[in-house]
Amino acid sequence: MSHFKKVCLECAQEETDPTAMACTECCGLLGFNYNFKDVCWDDRFRNNMWRYWPLLPINDPNKLVTLDEGGTPLIPTRAYGDHEIYVKDETRNPTGSHKDRALSVAINHGNSIGAQVTYIVSTGSAGISNAALSARASMRSVIVMCEGTPMERLYPLYMLGATIVEVSGDIDLIVDLVADICRKNGLYSTSTSRKTNPYQSEGNKTIAYEIVDQLGKAPDWMVVPVGGGGSISGIWRGFCDLKRLNLITTCPKMIGVVPHNYNALEIAFDKGIAKWEDILDMPFNDAPPSVLVKLAHPYPPDQLESPHAIKASGGFFISVADEDALNAQQKVGHHEGLYIEPSRGACLAGLEKLVDSGKLQSKDSVIAMISGSGFRETATTMEYRPFKKQSTDFKNLSSTLVKEAQV
Numbered sequence: 001m002s003h004f005k006k007v008c009l010e011c012a013q014e015e016t017d018p019t020a021m022a023c024t025e026c027c028g029l030l031g032f033n034y035n036f037k038d039v040c041w042d043d044r045f046r047n048n049m050w051r052y053w054p055l056l057p058i059n060d061p062n063k064l065v066t067l068d069e070g071g072t073p074l075i076p077t078r079a080y081g082d083h084e085i086y087v088k089d090e091t092r093n094p095t096g097s098h099k100d101r102a103l104s105v106a107i108n109h110g111n112s113i114g115a116q117v118t119y120i121v122s123t124g125s126a127g128i129s130n131a132a133l134s135a136r137a138s139m140r141s142v143i144v145m146c147e148g149t150p151m152e153r154l155y156p157l158y159m160l161g162a163t164i165v166e167v168s169g170d171i172d173l174i175v176d177l178v179a180d181i182c183r184k185n186g187l188y189s190t191s192t193s194r195k196t197n198p199y200q201s202e203g204n205k206t207i208a209y210e211i212v213d214q215l216g217k218a219p220d221w222m223v224v225p226v227g228g229g230g231s232i233s234g235i236w237r238g239f240c241d242l243k244r245l246n247l248i249t250t251c252p253k254m255i256g257v258v259p260h261n262y263n264a265l266e267i268a269f270d271k272g273i274a275k276w277e278d279i280l281d282m283p284f285n286d287a288p289p290s291v292l293v294k295l296a297h298p299y300p301p302d303q304l305e306s307p308h309a310i311k312a313s314g315g316f317f318i319s320v321a322d323e324d325a326l327n328a329q330q331k332v333g334h335h336e337g338l339y340i341e342p343s344r345g346a347c348l349a350g351l352e353k354l355v356d357s358g359k360l361q362s363k364d365s366v367i368a369m370i371s372g373s374g375f376r377e378t379a380t381t382m383e384y385r386p387f388k389k390q391s392t393d394f395k396n397l398s399s400t401l402v403k404e405a406q407v
């Protein structure tokens with residue numbers, strides 16, 4: 001008997017078609033119910049996220065395809081004051097971001113239903129995860145990207161064997177269009193929003209499971225960068241699962257960090273907007289371009305899922321400016337030795353705002369998730385933060401180097 005059931009979040013019916021990405025009765029969003037009675041982590045997968053497969057929607061743990069997603073370190077920080085503050089370093093995943101967890105679930109599900117080709121719309125992180133994991137599973141991948149995507153994000157996809165299709169237009173509209181094309185043609189969509197693939201949503205829960213294994217408790221606060229909204233919602237569900245299993249007594253307050261100008265979710269949260277249609281009336285399409293490309297969704301595809309999760313946790317949204325994110329990126333590099341991309345600098349700028357807000361109690365523990373490696377965005381970052389170097393010759397090399405010891 002399966003350890004999980006796929007269920008409709010709208011009409012509550014069980015969805016028995018393994019290829020269905022939405023309820024075949026009412027077109028509602030799908031989620032998963034698990035058998036919580038016999039949950040036991042699988043120590044065969046000690047160093048990766050599949051240790052937690054009993055709470056993931058996968059049929060046969062003996063047939064898993066993996067590049068060792070997860071198992072990322074929790075690192076104490078030194079640059080953010082006296083509180084107990086850690087970063088969950090998701091840049092250590094196989095392709096440099098937490099998206100590997102979501103795509104690992106999606107690719108393994110696709111593999112189990114016999115899909116040969118995966119289709120994903122991505123601005124960067126999810127695309128490379130999809131390409132790498134599809135290759136590992138001997139599946140072809142087709143990555144649909146917005147026109148103008150920088151070469152440093154495109155070229156790795158090519159080297160991973162993906163077919164790259166560039167389309168002009170708004171990312172969120174392209175996500176809907178490709179999902180529709182996949183639905184009508186029986187193609188396997190792995191885009192990272194619940195409405196296009198509910199399986200991938202579950203991978204994010206493993207971040208919470210891992211944190212509690214590493215910290216021995218739930219943190220008091222969890223700060224997460226928010227783009228589409230699926231990651232923070234998944235992490236929240238992970239903590240809720242652990243509470244249900246009595247492995248923790250309290251869940252953290254979840255803080256979602258969004259860019260200034262792309263803060264539809266923050267507005268929805270602060271104004272208590274209950275209908276997504278009310279957000280669609282707001283002119284987010286007019287927002288200026290942002291360096292925080294991984295977070296800059298005018299109309300985030302997971303819609304109100306993340307505001308609901310954050311509200312249930314007792315947390316809130318924080319929005320940050322591009323400049324704050326770039327400063328935070330540089331600060332974590334200089335003081336903690338971590339090279340992250342600007343979109344994840346946003347999370348640390350949000351962390352600083354949280355610390356400055358005075359809302360933390362003296363003994364509170366905080367975890368900020370840094371989820372994208374800086375190595376993938378060097379060219380983009382250099383446009384905003386040109387680097388400095390010293391030039392010298394053989395004659396002056398000694399004095400140049402010795403002088404550095406006296407700075």
Ligand SMILES: [Zn+2]
Nearest residue numbers: 008011023026
């Ligand atoms: Zn339904």
